[in-house]
Each structure stands twice: as structure tokens, then as C-alpha cells.
Amino acid sequence: MLLQDNWRYSWQALIRHKLRTGLLLIAVAIGVTSVLLLTSLGEGARLFIEKEFSAMGHEVMIVLPGKKETTGGAVPIYGNSPRDLTIDDAIAMEKISTVKAVAPIIAGTSLLSYQGKSREVITLGSSADIFSIRKLTVSHGRQFTNKSKDPGQAVCVIGSTIKQQLFGNINAVGKWLRFSGQRFRVIGVLQERGESMGLDMRQMAIIPIQSAETLFDSPALFRVLLELKQSGSEKYTEEKLIELIKKRHDGEDDITILTQNSLMSSFNNILNLVTASIGAIAAISLVVAGFLIMNVSYVSVARRKQEIGLLKALGATSNEVRLLFLIESLLLVSFGVIVGLILGYGLTNIAAFMWPTFPLAIPWWATLASISIALFIGLLFSWLPASHAAKHDPVLALRGN
Amino acid sequence: MKKAKVALIELQNINKSYVIGEQPLQVLKQVNLTINKGDYLSIMGPSGSGKSTLLNMIGMLDRPDNGEYKLANKSTVTINEEARALLRRDHVGFIFQNFHLIPRLTAQENAELPLMLAGISAKIRRARVNNVFARLGILDRAAHLPKQLSGGQLQRVAIARAMVMEPDILLADEPTGNLDQRSGLEVIELLEELNQQGITLIMVTHDQQLGNRANRQLTMVDGKITQDISANVIAR
Structure with missing residues (x-):
């Protein structure tokens, strides 16, 4: 047939x-x-x-305290180390030739209050570079600058949701907020952007890192964000970072380095x-x-x-x-x-x-x-x-x- | 000079039994039969005498339990089912009492089936079927579905289907059983015409009058051939 x-x-x-x-x-x-x-x-x-992830830029690396073997398991969010990463470690990282900007981060929760209204907020302490690295912009006021590393600068930039909840429709810029009892002046409100890498930036407050160190009474960094001068230098930067940390941590390379690509992968x-x-x-x-x-x-x-x-x-x-x-x-x-x-x-x-x-x-x-x-x-x-x-x-x- | 007879079908000591319930029932008992090329044979007998089984055996639809069946001097019992199917396709045409036309196919498509199974192209199929339909007087019914045809026309389509492969043997099982007298007679005359053209015609029938038209008449009783009358004997 x-x-x-x-x-x-x-x-x-x-x-x-x-x-x-x-x-x-x-x-x-x-x-x-x-x-x-x-x-x-x-x-x-x-x-x-x-x-x-792409919104964050491909030239970003994240350094976490502690060593986490990356043998195919889940992405390490928190490191596990007896030795903390410190602001001095972050400052040393700035000297690596391929690094363009460094944003060390201390994270914690604070009770924010303004004229009887209060709410608990995740507070990030960082350098001014966090704005460029995370591509954050302000809708009102301004960002703080690296001069704000001075612990005397009690300033903050708040997310749009927090602004709305604490200040309503009035202008928040220039107002004084209490962060767990300490006074901070609002210098900017973040542009509404939604979630980024699982963090809702609308519900966060950012303060200078030294202020966060005092506020949370801890020099330990949650993580360090690095922006590279150009993509393709991740491998070299990783080697230099390990070399640097070994030198500073008595021969131990007790950090975990995540690149944009490894996270995405x-x-x-x-x-x-x-x-x-x-x-x-x-x-x-x-x-x-x-x-x-x-x-x-x-x-x-x-x-x-x-x-x-x-x-x-x-x-x-x-x-x-x-x-x-x-x-x-x-x-x-x-x-x-x-x-x-x-x-x-x-x-x-x-x-x-x-x-x-x-x-x-x-x-x-x-x-x-x-x-x-x-x-x-x-x-x-x-x-x-x-x-x-x-x-x-x-x-x-x-x-x- | 008289033409020499050539044996086409040779059945030797054929036995066949079926198991019905728990009891084996022998339907063919030591059947010996030789049919020559061009013969016109009728098989008669009461119901259950083994007529249709013998016809199916000759058409290779069934296998004997033992004995030998040679078609054109070649054994058909030792070959496998695939080879028997091909032999059936090339040498045997079947005509059934209830026509067995496929309802969804037109008369033309039904008649084309054996050619289609033989892998013949659509163009040649159409030409061959048109030719046969013209001979059978149903060319104007080619595009009709079986439900649109009368009993006589249905049987003509079935005859056309049996003829298109130009078989050596036509096996007809009660070909007029579902037809009125006039249509039945027309169909028989058509089959006899084909026989006169050289096709071996073997017909099972209950109808004594119809059976008597054949040159050779077999009578079967209880799985045995009890009578085998040839035309010359009838004439005498």
C-alpha cells in the first residue's frame, strides 16, 4: 500500500x-x-x-563574609564565618585596580517614628556608592555623598512607602526621624522602583555606614557590593579579593564571592x-x-x-x-x-x-x-x-x- | 482438438475442526478435491455442512488442521500468513452474500481497495475501476456511497472489487442471497460471463436451481463431499 x-x-x-x-x-x-x-x-x-538582575548591571560582584562551598547547592545568602568583614576590609577593596566603586552594607531593623507614627523598617547602612551600584535614584531631595561617612552625619534616604506611611502627603525632606531613638534627618526619598533582588526598596531606609555602625553597635558587614570598571574582569578581581582577604585575615580566604553571572546561573x-x-x-x-x-x-x-x-x-x-x-x-x-x-x-x-x-x-x-x-x-x-x-x-x- | 485441463486447486485429505464451547466440531472431514482452471463449480448442502469453510479454505482465509492444499501446484499450507495474504491478493477475488462494502467509501473507492492494497497508483486504479464499472453497467454510480445504491448495484460493486485485480479464482458465497430474483439472475449471468472469459468460478449456494447452472456441482453433508457431478455426467 x-x-x-x-x-x-x-x-x-x-x-x-x-x-x-x-x-x-x-x-x-x-x-x-x-x-x-x-x-x-x-x-x-x-x-x-x-x-x-540585569537592572543591577553585569559588572557587580557581591562579597559575603564566610566561606560557602558552591557545589551546585542553593545560592548562599548569609555567610558562615567566625571572622567578620569590616569597613576597613571594604576600604582595602577600593584599592584593587579593576574596582570602580565599593558599597559595604550593614543591615538591621530599626523602629522608625515621626510625630507619634512608627513602624519597623529594614535599615541599610552603606556608602554613597550603593546608589550608583544598585541604580537607585531619589524622587525628592538628594542622596548622601561619601562625605557622609563622617559618623556625625545623621542623615537618611527613605523608601517611598515609608515616606507615605510616616509623612503622608507632606514633604519629608528636611524632617527629623527617630531610628530606634536616634535622630536622623531625611535628605531624600527613593524613586519608586519596586523589588530588586528580593528586597523591596520602597520599604527601606538607607543611612551612612558609620551611622549604621553606631546604630546597630556592630562593625560586622552584612555584605560588600563591588562595581567593576569593566565587565570581563570578574576573574582577576576575584583572585585579587581572595589575595587581599587572605592577607588581612591571617591567611584565611573566609569570604564568598558572588558574581552577577553565578547568581543568575x-x-x-x-x-x-x-x-x-x-x-x-x-x-x-x-x-x-x-x-x-x-x-x-x-x-x-x-x-x-x-x-x-x-x-x-x-x-x-x-x-x-x-x-x-x-x-x-x-x-x-x-x-x-x-x-x-x-x-x-x-x-x-x-x-x-x-x-x-x-x-x-x-x-x-x-x-x-x-x-x-x-x-x-x-x-x-x-x-x-x-x-x-x-x-x-x-x-x-x-x-x- | 480439446484443450487439456490444468489443475489449479488441489485439496488432499483436508480436515478442519473448531472448538465450540468445550466440544471440538469437525467441519471438514478428509476432503479431496481438484478444481481445474476455468471450472464453474457450485457447492451446495444444508447449513453447517462445511460449504463456507471449504470456500474459506480455498480462499486461504482459513488453514486446514492437516492435509495439503496446492494452488497452481504450490503448497499454501507451509507458507506464513503474510505470504498467504499476498497470494490471496494476487489470485483470489471474493464476493460475499452481504457485499461487505465499507460504508464511508464511495463505490469507486470500495472497488479500488484491492488495487490500493497492492500499491497501484491512483491514476491506474481509477482507469481500471472505470473500465470494470463500465462492463458491469454501474459507471454512473461510481461516486455514490453504498447507502445510495440498490442491492443489485451493491453486489455489482462487490463483483467489480473482486475483478479489478484480474484474479484466477472468483469465490462467491451466496452471491444472490440478499438480492431479489431479477437482480440475482443478473448477477449470476454476470459471473457466468466472467467464467466464460477464463476465470475459475466457485460458488456456494443454498439454491438448487442456481447450483444446477454450474458445470460441476458438489454436495456436502456433515463436512464431507457426498456428491460430485460434472457437466458431462449431467448431460448424460
């Missing part, structure tokens, strides 16, 4: 049973659409985080895994569709016994009969896949249009996987009924037994 005749014969069988074909087609299409939609959510999350690994997992869960619906195909194919074989008997009487071999039923399933699954792809891509585009801030995108591998899984399942689950059809005794089949 010529292949084109095989396809045509199977196609005629499919269109003859429109309802059965339609229902199976929908089952396959739902499976493919589910895989595409769910993986697009995972991929969207990955792209969103990538965008957040870790997040990528996690999110790719999450995306693949939810894709696999969605693929269960394709397996369900496979069982449906098998069930309906068995019914179809039973109802077409006389046709099978006739084909055999006319000289069709068992393999030819098997192939006819397999091609019928393959056609059905292929149309289901096409409808699923149209639905999946269509709905993703509609969702992307409705929520432009969340970059929904179907990863290429999800498209490829959904097509291959659907075709594989279609063939696998129709193999048994097709083989059953091929084994029919022609005499009994012609009688409809």
Missing part, C-alpha cells in the same frame, strides 16, 4: 467519526496546551528574575528545574489523553471488525492493518498537537498582552517536548489496539465475531 493511500484511508476513517475524533483531538490539545502554558509561567519567572538552574517539573506535571494530561486514545481505539477496532476482515480477505497483511490503525492515531494526535500549539501560543500571547510586566514566554524545549511526548504517547497507546486489529482472524472478523 502506498503511504499516501495509507494516510488518505486513515483520514477518511477519522472524518467519518467526527465526534469521536473531535473529543480525542481536544484531549490531546488540552495536554499540549497545559504543557505550554505552565512552562511559559516558569520561563516567565526566570526571565523576570533575569531582568531584575544558580537561579536559572533552579527555575529551569521548576519549569521542567511543572511541564512534566502538565504532561500527565497527555498520558491521560493517551489512555483515552487507547480506549477509544479498542472500541473502534471492535466496531470495525468486518472492515478488518474484509481488508484481510482482499490481501492486506497483518502489518498493513496495524499500520492503518497506527497512522489513524498519528493523524489524530498530530491534529491535536496543532490545535494545542495554536491554543498554547495564543493564550500565552493574550496573557503577555494583558500582563506586560511579567514576561511570559514558552521555552523552545517545551514546544519540542510537548510535540514529541504527544506523538510518542499517541503511538505507544495505539500500538496495542492496532496490534489487536492486526491479529484478527479474517473469517471470524468478516462475521463480526
Whole structure:
């Protein structure tokens, strides 16, 4: 039998049973659409985080106190070290030739109060470089400068949400706030930017590092942000940083260095895994569709016994009969896949249009996987009924037994 | 000079039994039969006498439990199912009592089926089927679905389907069983015409009158050939 005749014969069988074909087609299409939609959510999350990191700039490195082996585990957020990183360590880092700016950070929570209103706020103590490194700008007032390293400078820049909660609609710039009892003058309000690397900058306050040292009564740094003069010098800078810290920490390189790329790569690994997992869960619906195909194919074989008997009487071999039923399933699954792809891509585009801030995108591998899984399942689950059809005794089949 | 007879079908000591319930039922018992090329043979007998089983055996739809069946001097019992299917396709045409046309296919497509299974291109198929349809007087029904045809037309489509591969043997199982008298007669005359053109015609029938038209008449009772009357004997 010529292949084109095989396809045509199977196609005629499919269109003859429109309802059965339609229902199976929908089952396959739902499976493919589910895989595409769910993986697009995972991929969207990955792209969103990538965008957040990109906003920070690719030339940024983060130095954490303590050594954390990076053998594929989660990204270390807090180091683990008996020896703290200090402001002097950060000042020494400024001398590395490839480093453009250094922002040491002390972090803690303070109770901010103004005229009877108060709230607990995460307070970052840093140098003025934090504004350039984290690409933070102020909507009102100004940032503090590096001259503010003088502990006498009790000034602060606050996030937009805090400003609204404590000051309402009045101008906060120039007002005095109490940080856990200590007075700080508001010199700027941060431009509303939303979350950055998991920190909501709208709900934070930034004060000069020396002021934070006094406020929290601790010289230990939470981390140090470094901005490099140019990208590509990460490796050299890392070596120099380790050399520097070894010299300053009695031969111990007890720091963890994170580059933008390593952080992104870790997040990528996690999110790719999450995306693949939810894709696999969605693929269960394709397996369900496979069982449906098998069930309906068995019914179809039973109802077409006389046709099978006739084909055999006319000289069709068992393999030819098997192939006819397999091609019928393959056609059905292929149309289901096409409808699923149209639905999946269509709905993703509609969702992307409705929520432009969340970059929904179907990863290429999800498209490829959904097509291959659907075709594989279609063939696998129709193999048994097709083989059953091929084994029919022609005499009994012609009688409809 | 009289043309020498060539044996086309040779059945030797054929036995066949089926298990019905728990009891084995022997439907063919030591059947010996030789059919020559161009013969016109009718097989008659009561229900359950083994007529259709013998026909299926000759058409290689069924295998004997033992014995030998040679088609054109070649054994058909030692070859596998795939080879038997190909032999069936090339040498045998079937005509059934209830036509066995596929309802979703047109008359043309139904008649094309054996050619399609043989891998013949659509163009040649169409030409061959048109030619046969013209001979059978149903060319104007080519695009009709089976449900749009009368009983006589349905059987003509089935005959066309059996003829398109130009087989050596036509096996007809009660070909007029579902037809009125007039259509039945037309179909029989058509089959006899094909036989006169050289095709070996073997017909199972309950109808004594129809059976008597054949040159050779077999009667079967209880799985055995009890009577084998040839035309020359009938004439005498």
C-alpha cells in the first residue's frame, strides 16, 4: 500500500467519526496546551528574575563574609564565618585596580517614628556608592555623598512607602526621624522602583555606614557590593579579593564571592528545574489523553471488525492493518498537537498582552517536548489496539465475531 | 482438438475442526478435491455442512488442521500468513452474500481497495475501476456511497472489487442471497460471463436451481463431499 493511500484511508476513517475524533483531538490539545502554558509561567519567572538582575548591571560582584562551598547547592545568602568583614576590609577593596566603586552594607531593623507614627523598617547602612551600584535614584531631595561617612552625619534616604506611611502627603525632606531613638534627618526619598533582588526598596531606609555602625553597635558587614570598571574582569578581581582577604585575615580566604553571572546561573538552574517539573506535571494530561486514545481505539477496532476482515480477505497483511490503525492515531494526535500549539501560543500571547510586566514566554524545549511526548504517547497507546486489529482472524472478523 | 485441463486447486485429505464451547466440531472431514482452471463449480448442502469453510479454505482465509492444499501446484499450507495474504491478493477475488462494502467509501473507492492494497497508483486504479464499472453497467454510480445504491448495484460493486485485480479464482458465497430474483439472475449471468472469459468460478449456494447452472456441482453433508457431478455426467 502506498503511504499516501495509507494516510488518505486513515483520514477518511477519522472524518467519518467526527465526534469521536473531535473529543480525542481536544484531549490531546488540552495536554499540549497545559504543557505550554505552565512552562511559559516558569520561563516567565526566570526571565523576570533575569531582568531584575540585569537592572543591577553585569559588572557587580557581591562579597559575603564566610566561606560557602558552591557545589551546585542553593545560592548562599548569609555567610558562615567566625571572622567578620569590616569597613576597613571594604576600604582595602577600593584599592584593587579593576574596582570602580565599593558599597559595604550593614543591615538591621530599626523602629522608625515621626510625630507619634512608627513602624519597623529594614535599615541599610552603606556608602554613597550603593546608589550608583544598585541604580537607585531619589524622587525628592538628594542622596548622601561619601562625605557622609563622617559618623556625625545623621542623615537618611527613605523608601517611598515609608515616606507615605510616616509623612503622608507632606514633604519629608528636611524632617527629623527617630531610628530606634536616634535622630536622623531625611535628605531624600527613593524613586519608586519596586523589588530588586528580593528586597523591596520602597520599604527601606538607607543611612551612612558609620551611622549604621553606631546604630546597630556592630562593625560586622552584612555584605560588600563591588562595581567593576569593566565587565570581563570578574576573574582577576576575584583572585585579587581572595589575595587581599587572605592577607588581612591571617591567611584565611573566609569570604564568598558572588558574581552577577553565578547568581543568575544558580537561579536559572533552579527555575529551569521548576519549569521542567511543572511541564512534566502538565504532561500527565497527555498520558491521560493517551489512555483515552487507547480506549477509544479498542472500541473502534471492535466496531470495525468486518472492515478488518474484509481488508484481510482482499490481501492486506497483518502489518498493513496495524499500520492503518497506527497512522489513524498519528493523524489524530498530530491534529491535536496543532490545535494545542495554536491554543498554547495564543493564550500565552493574550496573557503577555494583558500582563506586560511579567514576561511570559514558552521555552523552545517545551514546544519540542510537548510535540514529541504527544506523538510518542499517541503511538505507544495505539500500538496495542492496532496490534489487536492486526491479529484478527479474517473469517471470524468478516462475521463480526 | 480439446484443450487439456490444468489443475489449479488441489485439496488432499483436508480436515478442519473448531472448538465450540468445550466440544471440538469437525467441519471438514478428509476432503479431496481438484478444481481445474476455468471450472464453474457450485457447492451446495444444508447449513453447517462445511460449504463456507471449504470456500474459506480455498480462499486461504482459513488453514486446514492437516492435509495439503496446492494452488497452481504450490503448497499454501507451509507458507506464513503474510505470504498467504499476498497470494490471496494476487489470485483470489471474493464476493460475499452481504457485499461487505465499507460504508464511508464511495463505490469507486470500495472497488479500488484491492488495487490500493497492492500499491497501484491512483491514476491506474481509477482507469481500471472505470473500465470494470463500465462492463458491469454501474459507471454512473461510481461516486455514490453504498447507502445510495440498490442491492443489485451493491453486489455489482462487490463483483467489480473482486475483478479489478484480474484474479484466477472468483469465490462467491451466496452471491444472490440478499438480492431479489431479477437482480440475482443478473448477477449470476454476470459471473457466468466472467467464467466464460477464463476465470475459475466457485460458488456456494443454498439454491438448487442456481447450483444446477454450474458445470460441476458438489454436495456436502456433515463436512464431507457426498456428491460430485460434472457437466458431462449431467448431460448424460
